[in-house]
Amino acid sequence: MKKGIALGLIMGLSVAAAMTVSAEEQVTLTFAETMTSPERTLVLEQTIADFEAEHPNITVELVSPPYESAETKVASMLAAGQEVDIVEIRDNSVGAWINNDFLYKLDDMVAAWDGKDELVDAALLAGSSIGDATYFVPQYLYVKALMVRTDVLEKLGVTEMPKTTDEFLEICKQITDPASGQYAFALRGTGSPCKTVDVMWATEVPGISTDNIYLTEDGTFFMDTDGARKAMQDYYELYTECCPEDAVNWGYNEQINGFVSGTTPFLIQDPDAVGSVSGSLEPDQYTAIPIPLGASGKRYLDYGYAGLAVAANSEHPEEAFEFIKYMISAEVNATICEFYGALPVNQGAYEASEMFELPVYKAWAEEMSDPDTVFTKFPLEDPRFAEYSSTVHLAAIQSFLLGQSDAEEMIKTCKEYWGY
Amino acid sequence: MSKRKVKRTAGTIVRVLILAAFLLSAILPLFWIFITSFKGETELYAYPLVYWPKHPTFAAYKRLFSYSNFGQYFLNSLTVTLSSSAVAMVLALMGGFALSRFKRKKMKGIIELLMYFTQTIPSFMIMLPLFMFFSRLKMVDNLPVLATIYVATVVAFCTLMSKSFFDRIPEDLEEAGKIDGCNLAQSIIHVVLPLTLPGIAAIFCFAFVNIWNELFIAVMMINKATKYTVPVALNSFISKAGVSWDLMSAGIVVSLLPTMVVFGVGQKYIVAGLTDGGVKG
Amino acid sequence: MKKDKWYLLMILPAIAFICFFIFYPLFKGGLMAFQNYSLFNLKDIRFIGLENIKAILFSKAVSFRLILLNTVKWLVLSLVFQFLLGFTLALLLRKPFKGRSVYCGFVFYPWALCGFAIGLIWSWLFNGQLGVINDLLMKVGLIKENIGWLSNPKIAMYSVVIANVWYGIPYFGIMLLAALQSVPNELYESATIDGSNKIQQLFYVTIPYIKPTIVSTVLLRSMWIVNFPDLIYGMTNGGPVNSTHILGTMMINKVYKEFDYGQGSAYGVIIMGLLLIYAVIYLRITRSSEGDM
Numbered sequence: 001m002k003k004g005i006a007l008g009l010i011m012g013l014s015v016a017a018a019m020t021v022s023a024e025e026q027v028t029l030t031f032a033e034t035m036t037s038p039e040r041t042l043v044l045e046q047t048i049a050d051f052e053a054e055h056p057n058i059t060v061e062l063v064s065p066p067y068e069s070a071e072t073k074v075a076s077m078l079a080a081g082q083e084v085d086i087v088e089i090r091d092n093s094v095g096a097w098i099n100n101d102f103l104y105k106l107d108d109m110v111a112a113w114d115g116k117d118e119l120v121d122a123a124l125l126a127g128s129s130i131g132d133a134t135y136f137v138p139q140y141l142y143v144k145a146l147m148v149r150t151d152v153l154e155k156l157g158v159t160e161m162p163k164t165t166d167e168f169l170e171i172c173k174q175i176t177d178p179a180s181g182q183y184a185f186a187l188r189g190t191g192s193p194c195k196t197v198d199v200m201w202a203t204e205v206p207g208i209s210t211d212n213i214y215l216t217e218d219g220t221f222f223m224d225t226d227g228a229r230k231a232m233q234d235y236y237e238l239y240t241e242c243c244p245e246d247a248v249n250w251g252y253n254e255q256i257n258g259f260v261s262g263t264t265p266f267l268i269q270d271p272d273a274v275g276s277v278s279g280s281l282e283p284d285q286y287t288a289i290p291i292p293l294g295a296s297g298k299r300y301l302d303y304g305y306a307g308l309a310v311a312a313n314s315e316h317p318e319e320a321f322e323f324i325k326y327m328i329s330a331e332v333n334a335t336i337c338e339f340y341g342a343l344p345v346n347q348g349a350y351e352a353s354e355m356f357e358l359p360v361y362k363a364w365a366e367e368m369s370d371p372d373t374v375f376t377k378f379p380l381e382d383p384r385f386a387e388y389s390s391t392v393h394l395a396a397i398q399s400f401l402l403g404q405s406d407a408e409e410m411i412k413t414c415k416e417y418w419g420y
Numbered sequence: 421m422s423k424r425k426v427k428r429t430a431g432t433i434v435r436v437l438i439l440a441a442f443l444l445s446a447i448l449p450l451f452w453i454f455i456t457s458f459k460g461e462t463e464l465y466a467y468p469l470v471y472w473p474k475h476p477t478f479a480a481y482k483r484l485f486s487y488s489n490f491g492q493y494f495l496n497s498l499t500v501t502l503s504s505s506a507v508a509m510v511l512a513l514m515g516g517f518a519l520s521r522f523k524r525k526k527m528k529g530i531i532e533l534l535m536y537f538t539q540t541i542p543s544f545m546i547m548l549p550l551f552m553f554f555s556r557l558k559m560v561d562n563l564p565v566l567a568t569i570y571v572a573t574v575v576a577f578c579t580l581m582s583k584s585f586f587d588r589i590p591e592d593l594e595e596a597g598k599i600d601g602c603n604l605a606q607s608i609i610h611v612v613l614p615l616t617l618p619g620i621a622a623i624f625c626f627a628f629v630n631i632w633n634e635l636f637i638a639v640m641m642i643n644k645a646t647k648y649t650v651p652v653a654l655n656s657f658i659s660k661a662g663v664s665w666d667l668m669s670a671g672i673v674v675s676l677l678p679t680m681v682v683f684g685v686g687q688k689y690i691v692a693g694l695t696d697g698g699v700k701g
Numbered sequence: 702m703k704k705d706k707w708y709l710l711m712i713l714p715a716i717a718f719i720c721f722f723i724f725y726p727l728f729k730g731g732l733m734a735f736q737n738y739s740l741f742n743l744k745d746i747r748f749i750g751l752e753n754i755k756a757i758l759f760s761k762a763v764s765f766r767l768i769l770l771n772t773v774k775w776l777v778l779s780l781v782f783q784f785l786l787g788f789t790l791a792l793l794l795r796k797p798f799k800g801r802s803v804y805c806g807f808v809f810y811p812w813a814l815c816g817f818a819i820g821l822i823w824s825w826l827f828n829g830q831l832g833v834i835n836d837l838l839m840k841v842g843l844i845k846e847n848i849g850w851l852s853n854p855k856i857a858m859y860s861v862v863i864a865n866v867w868y869g870i871p872y873f874g875i876m877l878l879a880a881l882q883s884v885p886n887e888l889y890e891s892a893t894i895d896g897s898n899k900i901q902q903l904f905y906v907t908i909p910y911i912k913p914t915i916v917s918t919v920l921l922r923s924m925w926i927v928n929f930p931d932l933i934y935g936m937t938n939g940g941p942v943n944s945t946h947i948l949g950t951m952m953i954n955k956v957y958k959e960f961d962y963g964q965g966s967a968y969g970v971i972i973m974g975l976l977l978i979y980a981v982i983y984l985r986i987t988r989s990s991e992g993d994m
Contacts, residue, residue: 032643037659038667041645042487063643066656072957073639075740076548080555096741096960181467189852190940246829249852249941253662257465257831276661280461383741386959391943392762399942402854417762435793439804442790445867446808452833453822469836515715518708527705531712538723539924540976544952545969548962549729550722572722575715577921581876584917588883604707618879625875633815635931651815663821672818679813683806 025057027319029085032063032077034070035306043336051326058319060086078102078311085314086323089136089307091126095381097309098131104310105133109321118330122368122375123345126305130381135309137328140342142270142304144199145288145367147277147360149265156182156265161289165203168292169234172242172266184242186264189250192389193397195378196268198222199301201231202376204294213300213376214418221420223411227295232400232407239401248401252276259286270304274360275341288363290370300376301367306342384417392417450676457481457669464665480670488667489645490653490674497632497650498678500563504570505627511575512623513616516582517608521591532583538576547640554641561643569641570631578623585619586612625686629679650675733966740960753967763943763951772927772947774858775865779926782866784919787873792903794874795881805878812871820935823864827851827936851937854944861933861945868932873918880914881907916987923983924976948972 033044041064048060063084065073071093077084078097089097097103110116116124123138146168148161156175162168172184188196202208204227207217214222222228239247243264250258256273258264260280267273268291277286291299308327310320326332330348337344338353343364350356367373379385393414400410456464458476484490519535522528550569551560559565589612613620635651642652654675657668737749758765790808794801811819826834827850838844850860884907892902908915930949933939939946939954948968955965 035660036656037661038488038657038664040659041656062645064645064656065643066639066652067659068655069639069957072740072960075960076551076640077555077643079740079743080552080560082555082560093741093960099741100743190938244830244847245849246847246852249829249849249937251662252660253665254828254830256662260465261467261830263467263830272661280465383739383959386741387762390954390958391939394940395763395943398854398940402942404854404942438789439793439808442786442793442870443804443808446811446870449822449826449867450810452826456825465831467831469831469833511715511718515712518711521704522708523705527709531716534716534719536920536924536980537977538719539921540928540973540980541723541727542928542949542952542969542972544956545730545966545973546723546726547730548733549726552729553726568718569722572718575718576723579712579715580917580921584913585879587913588880604704618882622875622879629813633813633818635815635817651818654815654818658821665825668818668821672814672822675815675818676810676813680806680810683809683813 026059027057027316028059028061029314029316029320029323030061030063030083031086031323032065032074032084032088034065034067034074034088034090036064036067036070039339040336043339047327047332047335050332051323054326055319055322058323060323075100075102078313081313083313083315084311085316085320087309087311088139089309091303091305092380092385094136094307094309095130096383098135101312103135104312104314104317104320105135106137106310106321107134109318110134110137113321113325115325115329118348119328119345120347122303123305126303127307136307137309137324138305138307138345139327139333140306140337140340140344142272142342143301143364143368144196144268144270144291145364146291147259147267147269147273147286147288149259149262149281149286151285152262152265162292165200165231165234165292165294168266169238169242172238175265176242181263183244183247183258183264184266185238185247186255186258186267187239187243187247187250188252188255188268189248189398189401190394191251192394194389194393195304197235197397198378199291199299200235200268201228201294202300203291203296203298204228204231206296206298208296208298208300208374208376210374210376212379213302214379215420219420221411221415221418223414224420228411229407231294232410236401236407240403248398271343271361271364272341274358275339278341278355278358283358283360286360288360288367290363290367290373293372298372298374299367299370300374302377303375388414388417453669453672456665457673459666461666480666481674484667484670484674488653488657488671490650490671492646493648493650493653494674494678496563496647500567500570500649501628501631501678504567504631505574505624508571508575508578508627508631509620509624511571512578512582512627513613513620515575515579516584517586517612519579519583520586532580535576535580543573543634543636547637550637551640560641561647562641563647566638566641566649569637570634573634573637574627574630578627581623581626582616582619585616585622589615621686625682628682628686632675632679730966731970733962734970735967736963738961738963738966740962749963753964754971756964757951757967757971763946767943768946768948768951771858771943771945772949775862775933775945775947776923776926778859778862779865779869780919780923782862783869783922783926784873786866787870788877790870790874791877791881792907794878809871809875811868812875814868816868816929816931817935819864819868820932823860823867823932824851824936827860852941854942857937857941857945861936864936865926865929865932869922869926872922876914876918877911880911884910920980920983923979927972927976948975 044062048062052059071090074087075097122141126138127136128134158171158175162171176182176184198213202213202222205216205222205225206227208222209215209217216222216225255267255269256276259267260277291301293299308324310317314320328346330346330352333344333346334349334352337349338355344350396410396413399405400407455473457480459470459473460475460477460479463470463473463475519528519531554560554565633651635655638649638652639655642648648656654668654671657664657671734753735748735750737745737747794805826832829835829847829849829852832850834850835847849856851857888906888910889902892906897905928949930947930953933945933947933950934953937945939950948971952965952968955961955968
């Protein structure tokens, strides 16, 4: 008898407990980041803690795979149907993820979101540019610009910044003096150099398509043009005469080191490079200028981005989007970009942080609004792009720079790969 | 007589010199990393190179243990590695002994071949299937599961190693034990095992080092930062912005500590060798 | 014969682990080699026969001949130097001396490191501008201009091999030292009485006695070297101009950079096939010579 009462009590209690839980609807979200770095993970953890404080019924669990394998890892998680609610997407793989039905259509939720008006136009554009619907909201943007060490150049007698590719090459040759360890350009030798090189070459080619940087408007492969051939010759001279020999194997680290040490006072990079150099350089030691113009009179740039998306099999898309909105809000967006250096998507973020008042960011704004700047795209959605950028183009251009093959062979290799 | 002495001294000098060369080439690269770990950001990338930091700093180590939570990763790795190497060692000792003593040559050959065969398998081939399988069981992001997989990845070569150690111990020894009134198990424990102690130590060391350093499977099987193992943590110091060299070098220095301990203890047994007369039996 | 049953029981747990956690996923992974299995397009997973392997063998992007040649270079150079230097070290350490165990602790140290970390360390040392190796060579006056250790396609393979040799010496050192310890002293004593010198002793006493260890360590090491792209991945990731791309690094790139598990696994199948052929030939040779030892 006593047992029965006790049992009844326990059952009653557990039912009550279950009811209170369902009333509050405790939700656990899993957030998988792909732009992992130790510092950023720390910032994210703090952001999550703040978010949880504001939303006591939501818990966010962070998944942080190391950067190099992050996309493969998160894609595998999604393919295996693991419980992931929010994923960080990168520009080069988001198309595939949409194609795989990994992502949730956000159109309705974005439409009902007041905060979307705070975003810069480019962000909205990028967010809806892929697939048949809006699948993600960008967090920050990358655009290439020419970073310059003003102090080093001044010492070397350069005060007028290059506006054209010819001026650029001339200045580079002028300041290079291998005997004293002075070179000019922090060349990107390895790790998808095409993202830099193609931007430098395309400006010599008139009429690049706004859909694909590799094609002109009449459908010619951009490398197979007179303009590009001239650019290649210039680039070869730039490497052999104005760069350390080693630069053909330079990745991001080496580029930054070359820039910070002053060995190579010119660097073409994304704004996140500012995050990497700002610890070692004073704001008056460097700035950025628009990419020098070639024969076409235009500079063809692309927006790189990383964004946030809701996983298609999330059980809590509403809450997940709530978190995304929080991440994109002015303050948080500023905090995350501040330490990272990339361009925030929220206009409010530029006022929320002093960092974006640095002259170097003004230069980025200038370049983006310059009438000579044309935005185009890399064919990221083409599954062949990964192999092209990490293997085919890489080997072709290294072999060209090292004098193992000539420009025509390089053009042929790249052209045949794409079948243009 | 004195001629021979001269010859011997010359021999010793040559030997010492060669040994010193080995030592220097082994140590210097690590020493450079050790120095790097105490450099501040400005000295890290300074040119000309800074050989001796003028302002040595523990900043990297502080960052390592504060925000990168390295203590936790260290503990994760230690638990996983110790438990799986211990299990693998026991399995390998049993298996290696059996493999060495098998009478049926064909079966022995097949099993041995199987063990060698596993060593040809690149971990990238089994990574995704393992992930998919454990994902279905909801057992991804689970350190015991990772440890179990590690047992399997090292047990084959540990078994082969232990077999080659047992091969060098004459079977008569067990027979001798039997005559003394031991059964098979007892004769193994009392007679054979002590003789294979260097082998056992070596097996444990190998398993430990291999598991401690495994990266690719761990990256696949672990999701949350709190469950990182040390190699995954080191790998995470590479971001879009390249390698954080200060963190990386400090991390490498710290990650070497446990292997140092295992070595310090283990290699005594390996190097001590078989006691005189052991094999003579 | 009766005992075999017990022996089988003793080895069963190890076999069970291997079957469950290695062979089962291997079977699945092996299937992927014959499938169109790309994380870029999971909707279209289907069997495509030998297409993946064909795509690798006849790839226009990277010549398979080059990759194969690089893999052989990587294996042979690394193996020969690891073995010779490791064996030398073991021989020098055979006779105890004061502080030997401390010495061993340090000299065997490289082995305790994680593969990709070694790659990073050496890429740091070999760095053209900030690398300590160029700087030291310059200071000593051996070179006048920085050497492009990792940027010159003619040198890069040797640079990664140097790093691999550095890493691999301790393995042979430890394994062979442990084996050397087991060579009974009286064998040397009787050899000395017979009037043979040190070198004769090495070839007629030491090597035959530890031959089983040599045979198995060399075979295992060969397999590991081929399956150890971690180091190259951390140093050059195959570059420059594919001069250090081996089968293993191609496999990593297929999975990490191109998300293509199908071709990645196909590389795995090729690696395993080649290693099996290598092992069979190797064991034939070492077994057949066993008679005259």
